[in-house]
Amino acid sequence: MLQLPPLSLYIHIPWCVQKCPYCDFNSHAQKGEIPDLEYVDHLLADLDADLHLTSGRSIGTIFIGGGTPSLLSAQAMQKLLDGVRARLPVNADAEITMEANPGTVEADRFNAYQQAGVNRISIGVQSFNLEKLERLGRIHDAEEAKRAARLAENLELRSFNLDLMHGLPNQTLEEALNDLQQAIALSPPHLSWYQLTIEPNTLFGSRPPVLPDDDALWDIYQRGHQLLSAAGYQQYETSAYAKPGYQCQHNLNYWRFGDYLGIGCGAHGKLTFTDGRILRTAKTRHPRGYMQGNYMDKQYLVVTDELPFEFFMNRFRLLEATPRSEFTAFTGLDESKIRPQIEAAIEKGYLTETETSWQITEKGKLFLNSLLELFL
Numbered sequence: 001m002l003q004l005p006p007l008s009l010y011i012h013i014p015w016c017v018q019k020c021p022y023c024d025f026n027s028h029a030q031k032g033e034i035p036d037l038e039y040v041d042h043l044l045a046d047l048d049a050d051l052h053l054t055s056g057r058s059i060g061t062i063f064i065g066g067g068t069p070s071l072l073s074a075q076a077m078q079k080l081l082d083g084v085r086a087r088l089p090v091n092a093d094a095e096i097t098m099e100a101n102p103g104t105v106e107a108d109r110f111n112a113y114q115q116a117g118v119n120r121i122s123i124g125v126q127s128f129n130l131e132k133l134e135r136l137g138r139i140h141d142a143e144e145a146k147r148a149a150r151l152a153e154n155l156e157l158r159s160f161n162l163d164l165m166h167g168l169p170n171q172t173l174e175e176a177l178n179d180l181q182q183a184i185a186l187s188p189p190h191l192s193w194y195q196l197t198i199e200p201n202t203l204f205g206s207r208p209p210v211l212p213d214d215d216a217l218w219d220i221y222q223r224g225h226q227l228l229s230a231a232g233y234q235q236y237e238t239s240a241y242a243k244p245g246y247q248c249q250h251n252l253n254y255w256r257f258g259d260y261l262g263i264g265c266g267a268h269g270k271l272t273f274t275d276g277r278i279l280r281t282a283k284t285r286h287p288r289g290y291m292q293g294n295y296m297d298k299q300y301l302v303v304t305d306e307l308p309f310e311f312f313m314n315r316f317r318l319l320e321a322t323p324r325s326e327f328t329a330f331t332g333l334d335e336s337k338i339r340p341q342i343e344a345a346i347e348k349g350y351l352t353e354t355e356t357s358w359q360i361t362e363k364g365k366l367f368l369n370s371l372l373e374l375f376l
């Protein structure tokens with residue numbers, strides 16, 4: 001019987017005050033009050049229907065993402081987390097994150113979220129530059145973002161994160177570094193620093209803004225990385241930086257090919273069974289259909305041949321070494337299945353190997369697609 005990977009829970013909240021022009025997340029502009037208590041009833045019914053997939057495991061991390069979870073009332077958040085704890089064992093030291101938009105945050109609500117059990121808040125700052133914030137269609141200014149960060153800090157949560165983006169329309173190197181400096185000054189234990197991508201089904205996709213060219217993007221990345229490193233942040237994934245001991249446990253579990261239940265509109269799940277089969281689930285995307293009680297949209301078993309690719313696609317996003325034992329533990333496959341591909345990757349200089357682990361090299365990171373293709 002297979003040793004099962006750790007289990008996380010993702011909960012999706014599908015509404016925002018307004019839709020940002022760059023964003024292709026499953027989020028809908030809210031018209032009037034959001035039906036939060038009714039939605040929580042559906043989330044818990046959705047969870048009930050998935051409980052048989054957990055094989056009796058307890059939950060190690062919870063992530064409430066969106067959309068804008070900070071649109072939930074304190075009462076709805078309490079009901080949601082009480083409902084989760086009543087249905088599933090949640091580890092005493094579980095990391096429980098929620099995302100918050102600085103334009104939707106009030107002091108007493110942060111406090112109430114904490115009372116409900118939230119112990120990590122992730123704040124969508126994006127930039128501190130007013131012109132950039134307007135160009136990004138954000139509903140807050142720099143002061144509101146700073147206020148939200150200070151609120152999170154004063155609550156003495158287990159951690160908090162700031163989301164920043166770079167490579168913004170017409171952004172100069174100085175502007176990008178200035179955003180980072182202002183973020184660092186707020187001392188978040190975790191900083192997500194995303195390069196803006198233009199997604200097809202967005203307003204920016206149909207009317208693309210002028211972005212910094214590749215040389216400018218490279219300068220921003222290199223200089224920003226230096227700034228973050230000098231301030232004590234360690235990069236552990238392409239866009240994720242943390243002070244030592246403050247890596248996001250929920251995202252780490254995704255990237256280490258752990259399991260997760262996904263509840264709420266459009267949420268994805270991955271569940272391993274004791275006989276080695278791996279199930280992927282996807283929930284109904286639109287709130288209308290979802291709130292009619294049609295939760296499951298798709299579910300299918302991962303084909304064994306695709307497991308090595310899926311495992312390494314997640315694993316090689318992380319800069320840490322991959323324990324070789326986890327390949328067998330989490331895929332149920334013997335290492336001999338991928339021996340030729342591993343040899344080829346080492347030969348090409350993409351990987352190094354010790355008795356216990358594999359480490360992706362700088363060249364491997366640069367040619368990640370070629371490295372992953374070996375496992376297709």
Ligand SMILES: C[S@@+](CC[C@H](N)C(=O)[O-])C[C@H]1O[C@@H](n2cnc3c(N)ncnc32)[C@H](O)[C@@H]1O
Nearest residue numbers: 022023066067099100101124163194195196197
């Ligand atoms: C669900 S949002 C965070 C919470 C909240 N909705 C907000 O925006 O404040 C997740 C994060 O993804 C990042 N993001 C979204 N679209 C992106 C894009 N096209 N390129 C890069 N980062 C993006 C943003 O930094 C954003 O804060």
Ligand code: SF4
Nearest residue numbers: 016019020023066067
């Ligand atoms: S970036 Fe955040 S606030 Fe903006 S539309 Fe996407 S989920 Fe909503």
